[in-house]
Amino acid sequence: xxxxxxxxxxxxxxxxxxxxxxxVKNIFDQTIAGTDQEHLPVYLSSVPGDIADxxxxxxxxxxxxxxxxIAALLSKLEDAGAExxxxxxxxxxxxxxxxxxxxxxxxxxxxxxxxHIVDETIRFLKEISPLVTRVGILCSDGTYRTKLYExxxxxxxxxVIRPPEDFQHxxxxxxxxxxxxxxxxxxxxxxxxxxxxISKAAAYFExxxxxxLILGCTEFSLAVNTHxxxxxxxxxxxxxxxxxxxxxxxxxxxxxxxGTGKLQQNxxxxxxxxxxx
Amino acid sequence: xxxxxxxxxxxxxxxxxxxxxxxVKNIFDQTIAGTDQEHLPVYLSSVPGDIADxxxxxxxxxxxxxxxxIAALLSKLEDAGAExxxxxxxxxxxxxxxxxxxxxxxxxxxxxxxxHIVDETIRFLKEISPLVTRVGILCSDGTYRTKLYExxxxxxxxxVIRPPEDFQHxxxxxxxxxxxxxxxxxxxxxxxxxxxxISKAAAYFExxxxxxLILGCTEFSLAVNTHxxxxxxxxxxxxxxxxxxxxxxxxxxxxxxxGTGKLQQNxxxxxxxxxxx
Numbered sequence: 001x002x003x004x005x006x007x008x009x010x011x012x013x014x015x016x017x018x019x020x021x022x023x024v025k026n027i028f029d030q031t032i033a034g035t036d037q038e039h040l041p042v043y044l045s046s047v048p049g050d051i052a053d054x055x056x057x058x059x060x061x062x063x064x065x066x067x068x069x070i071a072a073l074l075s076k077l078e079d080a081g082a083e084x085x086x087x088x089x090x091x092x093x094x095x096x097x098x099x100x101x102x103x104x105x106x107x108x109x110x111x112x113x114x115x116h117i118v119d120e121t122i123r124f125l126k127e128i129s130p131l132v133t134r135v136g137i138l139c140s141d142g143t144y145r146t147k148l149y150e151x152x153x154x155x156x157x158x159x160v161i162r163p164p165e166d167f168q169h170x171x172x173x174x175x176x177x178x179x180x181x182x183x184x185x186x187x188x189x190x191x192x193x194x195x196x197x198i199s200k201a202a203a204y205f206e207x208x209x210x211x212x213l214i215l216g217c218t219e220f221s222l223a224v225n226t227h228x229x230x231x232x233x234x235x236x237x238x239x240x241x242x243x244x245x246x247x248x249x250x251x252x253x254x255x256x257x258x259g260t261g262k263l264q265q266n267x268x269x270x271x272x273x274x275x276x277x
Numbered sequence: 278x279x280x281x282x283x284x285x286x287x288x289x290x291x292x293x294x295x296x297x298x299x300x301v302k303n304i305f306d307q308t309i310a311g312t313d314q315e316h317l318p319v320y321l322s323s324v325p326g327d328i329a330d331x332x333x334x335x336x337x338x339x340x341x342x343x344x345x346x347i348a349a350l351l352s353k354l355e356d357a358g359a360e361x362x363x364x365x366x367x368x369x370x371x372x373x374x375x376x377x378x379x380x381x382x383x384x385x386x387x388x389x390x391x392x393h394i395v396d397e398t399i400r401f402l403k404e405i406s407p408l409v410t411r412v413g414i415l416c417s418d419g420t421y422r423t424k425l426y427e428x429x430x431x432x433x434x435x436x437v438i439r440p441p442e443d444f445q446h447x448x449x450x451x452x453x454x455x456x457x458x459x460x461x462x463x464x465x466x467x468x469x470x471x472x473x474x475i476s477k478a479a480a481y482f483e484x485x486x487x488x489x490l491i492l493g494c495t496e497f498s499l500a501v502n503t504h505x506x507x508x509x510x511x512x513x514x515x516x517x518x519x520x521x522x523x524x525x526x527x528x529x530x531x532x533x534x535x536g537t538g539k540l541q542q543n544x545x546x547x548x549x550x551x552x553x554x
């Protein structure tokens with residue numbers, strides 16, 4: 001068959017399971033393909049029972065670092081043939097986890113190309129909305145406390161709106177983690193309780209003059225699938241990572257963003273008016 | 278971690294890509310889990326470029342039999358640790374393909390337990406609707422011509438409604454395969470063109486007194502997500518296969534069917550009033 005020599009994309013899912021699926025679906029959605037055979041080769045590993053909670057580790061580093069099992073699962077994807085990989089979990093990109101994943105992979109002699117969801121998201125934000133300077137983030141408490149997006153955004157020259165800790169916990173983190181109504185417990189469909197909280201959080205960032213809202217926890221992608229929210233540009237880290245994985249393996253098959261006619265993201269200076277839903 | 282010794286489910290996707298995702302999503306949806314870690318381990322292989330079109334092969338056996346690449350990809354899933362597997366494609370279960378898959382696996386010394394989507398679907402139909410005797414099938418032309426469901430259903434004592442060949446092709450097969458509007462070309466969302474044809478096909482089976490309608494091509498599951506269609510019980514082969522994969526690996530985690538309070542399917546004589554959506 002024609003495509004069997006294509007680079008295989010590895011998706012490390014399982015944290016959470018639906019976020020892994022969401023990343024794979026975004027890869028398919030953003031691939032130019034008219035037949036089954038034209039779609040790109042993807043392996044998904046979803047072994048959630050092996051991966052300790054990322055936020056729990058960041059909040060209490062005495063617990064198990066999920067980096068070791070994530071690195072082991074990435075190695076398995078590489079053994080199966082994956083050459084480029086993405087982790088469908090923002091929190092796992094916090095330095096305390098991500099750096100250990102990378103050093104573990106190096107120790108194992110891995111040559112898989114692992115993309116970084118935060119690097120890709122900020123690069124995409126710059127290109128899609130070059131005039132935006134003030135940004136809000138929907139993320140877990142782990143990402144909030146470690147300032148994963150915040151530090152990198154500030155390094156890139158952005159003003160970052162940091163909500164008070166109780167608001168962050170009650171109206172943002174709990175949208176994902178509430179044991180009864182959170183997106184991890186109910187994602188198909190997402191509960192109206194979680195949707196209401198996301199609306200409140202979005203209103204908070206808009207009142208604080210955010211020009212863009214980053215979906216910085218993969219679960220939020222399951223609840224927000226518009227390209228703008230009120231007056232804010234939405235940048236969905238899962239969609240961005242999916243596009244980056246296609247760019248690294250089959251750039252000519254990357255579906256153009258609506259309204260641009262452009263096949264490539266990452267061409268500096270272009271203003272994209274929409275994100276693919 | 279607690280669950281790392283669980284049996285791993287292998288999903289052979291890629292034929293088509295969204296059908297593979299749909300099977301994985303159905304596994305997650307039908308698993309009792311309140312946290313990420315409680316979900317079952319699943320590997321998805323989606324390498325569509327390697328798998329020749331199944332229907333094309335059944336209609337013209339001089340072309341490449343997709344069985345060899347499917348068996349090779351199943352072996353890779355087994356190498357990665359999968360012990361039980363399902364193929365997210367009904368047409369691949371036609372004897373001309375499925376028997377070659379099985380003999381290839383045997384030749385390779387495989388011990389993976391491969392479930393058969395048609396066997397599982399008919400078993401489920403009997404249990405959920407024990408009074409139904411007359412059945413319609415939404416399937417590809419390949420499945421129609423090889424009478425994949427039809428022969429097994431007749432062996433099990435059912436009357437099977439066989440639409441005329443031109444109706445089958447225009448109103449059923451093309452829902453999936455039309456190059457512009459078919460579900461393989463547009464599945465996220467499914468086109469209204471495809472939905473309209475499915476409605477017409479459903480009306481045909483109902484007029485012919487079908488008590489149940491089998492979704493016998495995985496793509497139809499992307500378009501029909503109700504448990505009844507008009508007066509017919511809908512039996513979605515993808516949902517059934519997902520439940521069977523959970524049953525084989527972690528039966529205590531199988532979500533009960535709505536209205537039954539029962540954890541297990543396949544307990545003879547029970548009447549289930551609904552299929553999980």
